[in-house]
Amino acid sequence: MSVVKISKKTATSGPTDSTNPFEAMIERLNEAARVIKLDENVYQVMKNPSRQIVVSLPIQMDDGSIRVFEGYRIIHSTALGPSKGGIRYSMDVNPEEVKALAAWMTFKCAIAGIPYGGAKGGITCDPRSMSKGELERLTRAYTAAMSDIFGVDKDIPAPDMNTGPQEMAWIVDEYSKIKGGFTPGIVTGKPLFLGGSLGRVEATGRGVVVSALQAMEKLKLDPKKCTAVVQGFGNVGSITALHFQQAGLKVIGISDHTGAFYNEKGIDLQKAVAHRDKHKGVLKGFKGGKLITNEQLLTLKADVLAPCAMENQIRAATNADKIKAKLIVEGANGPTTARADEILTKKGITVVPDVLANGGGVTVSYFEWVQNRTGYYYREDEINKRADNWMKKAFDNVWETAQKHKVSLRIAAYIVALEKVEKAIKARGSY
Numbered sequence: 062m063s064v065v066k067i068s069k070k071t072a073t074s075g076p077t078d079s080t081n082p083f084e085a086m087i088e089r090l091n092e093a094a095r096v097i098k099l100d101e102n103v104y105q106v107m108k109n110p111s112r113q114i115v116v117s118l119p120i121q122m123d124d125g126s127i128r129v130f131e132g133y134r135i136i137h138s139t140a141l142g143p144s145k146g147g148i149r150y151s152m153d154v155n156p157e158e159v160k161a162l163a164a165w166m167t168f169k170c171a172i173a174g175i176p177y178g179g180a181k182g183g184i185t186c187d188p189r190s191m192s193k194g195e196l197e198r199l200t201r202a203y204t205a206a207m208s209d210i211f212g213v214d215k216d217i218p219a220p221d222m223n224t225g226p227q228e229m230a231w232i233v234d235e236y237s238k239i240k241g242g243f244t245p246g247i248v249t250g251k252p253l254f255l256g257g258s259l260g261r262v263e264a265t266g267r268g269v270v271v272s273a274l275q276a277m278e279k280l281k282l283d284p285k286k287c288t289a290v291v292q293g294f295g296n297v298g299s300i301t302a303l304h305f306q307q308a309g310l311k312v313i314g315i316s317d318h319t320g321a322f323y324n325e326k327g328i329d330l331q332k333a334v335a336h337r338d339k340h341k342g343v344l345k346g347f348k349g350g351k352l353i354t355n356e357q358l359l360t361l362k363a364d365v366l367a368p369c370a371m372e373n374q375i376r377a378a379t380n381a382d383k384i385k386a387k388l389i390v391e392g393a394n395g396p397t398t399a400r401a402d403e404i405l406t407k408k409g410i411t412v413v414p415d416v417l418a419n420g421g422g423v424t425v426s427y428f429e430w431v432q433n434r435t436g437y438y439y440r441e442d443e444i445n446k447r448a449d450n451w452m453k454k455a456f457d458n459v460w461e462t463a464q465k466h467k468v469s470l471r472i473a474a475y476i477v478a479l480e481k482v483e484k485a486i487k488a489r490g491s492y
C-alpha cells in the first residue's frame with residue numbers, strides 16, 4: 062500500500078490563510094491523511110469530486126427581460142450512499158466553494174454516521190433582490206436541469222444559505238411533474254404538510270448547541286456561568302442563540318449582514334427574532350443592544366463563539382489572534398481558515414469543527430427521508446431525542462479520536478470520516 066506523501070513545501074511552510082474553501086478543505090484533508098498514513102489511492106479519490114454539473118438557467122424576470130443564471134451541483138462522493146447536501150442561493154456561489162461544501166458534506170455524513178455521500182448545489186444570484194415569482198421560476202428551472210441528477214436513491218438536495226421549505230416545495234412539485242409521480246423523498250427540509258419532518262427547521266442550531274454543551278462538559282465550563290456570541294441570525298444562528306439561552310448561557314452578542322449588536326446584560330432574543338420577522342428578515346434597527354462592527358463582535362470577551370454566518374470569518378490576517386473565546390462552535394461551513402486554526406490551537410482555544418457541529422441538520426434530513434420512505438412519521442420529541450443522541454455519539458467519537466492521535470477536533474473529525482469512507486471505497490472496488 063502506498064501512503065500519501067505530502068510535499069516538502071506543504072510540510073515546512075505550514076497551513077495557509079487561503080480563503081479559497083476548496084484549498085482550505087484540501088489542507089485539512091492532507092493533514093488528516095498524513096496522520097493516519099492514508100492509502101494514496103483513497104486520497105486521490107477523496108481529493109476529486111466525482112461529478113460536477115454546471116448549467117445556465119435563462120429566467121424571465123418580472124420586467125420581461127431574460128437573465129441567465131449559473132447553477133451548480135457537485136457530487137463529491139457516493140461511497141457511503143446516495144449523495145446528500147443543500148442548495149444555496151448567493152452571489153458568492155462559485156465552483157470552488159460548491160466543491161468544498163460538497164466534500165464537507167461527505168465528511169459530515171460519515172461523522173454523523175448516516176448512510177449518505179456528499180454533494181452541494183448552488184445558484185449564483187442575489188435572492189434578496191428577486192421577487193417570489195422570479196425565485197420560483199429559477200428554482201423550477203434548476204430542478205428541471207438537474208432532474209436526471211437528483212434521485213431518491215441518487216442525490217437528495219436540502220436547504221442551505223437563503224433557501225428553505227418554500228424552495229424545497231417547488232423542487233418536489235417540479236420534480237414530481239417531470240417524473241410523473243409524487244416524490245417527496247427527493248428533497249429534505251420540506252414544509253410539514255408536504256412530508257417534512259418535525260424538528261428539521263431547528264435541527265442544525267439545536268445540534269450546534271448539543272455539541273457545544275458536550276465540549277463545555279469536557280472543558281469543565283458551566284453553561285450557567287458562561288456567555289456566548291453568535292454571528293449570523295438566519296435559521297442556524299437564531300436557533301443556536303435561542304438554544305444557548307435555554308441551556309443557561311447568556312448571549313451577549315448577535316449579528317447579521319446588516320449589523321452586530323452587543324448587550325452585556327444579555328440580548329433579549331425573543332425581541333430580536335420578533336424584530337427580524339417584522340423587518341424583512343433583518344436585524345437592522347434592532348434596539349436591544351449597542352451597534353458594533355462584525356470585527357468587534359467576533360473578538361468580544363465571551364466564553365463561547367458560534368460563527369453561524371459564512372466562510373472565512375476567522376482568519377490569521379484579520380482576527381484569529383484577537384479571539385477571546387475559550388470555545389468556538391462552527392454553525393457555518395468553513396468559517397475558519399487553516400492558518401487561523403493553527404493560531405487558535407496555540408492560544409488553547411477549542412474548536413468544534415463545522416463537519417461535526419452543524420451535522421444535526423443533515424441528521425434530521427436523514428430522518429425525514431426515512432419517514433418519507435416508510436410513511437411513518439415520528440413525534441417531535443422522538444426526533445429531537447434521536448438527533449441529540451446521534452450528535453453526542455458523533456462528538457464522543459471525534460473527541461476520542463483527537464485524544465488518540467493528539468490532533469485538533471477538526472483533524473480528528475476528518476480522520477473519523479476518512480476511515481469510514483476508505484472502508485467503503487475499498488470494499489466496493491473500482492474499474
Ligand code: GLU
Nearest residue numbers: 146147219220221423426
Ligand atoms: N445545508 C445543510 C448542511 O450544510 C443541510 C444539508 C442536508 O440536510 O442535506 O449541512
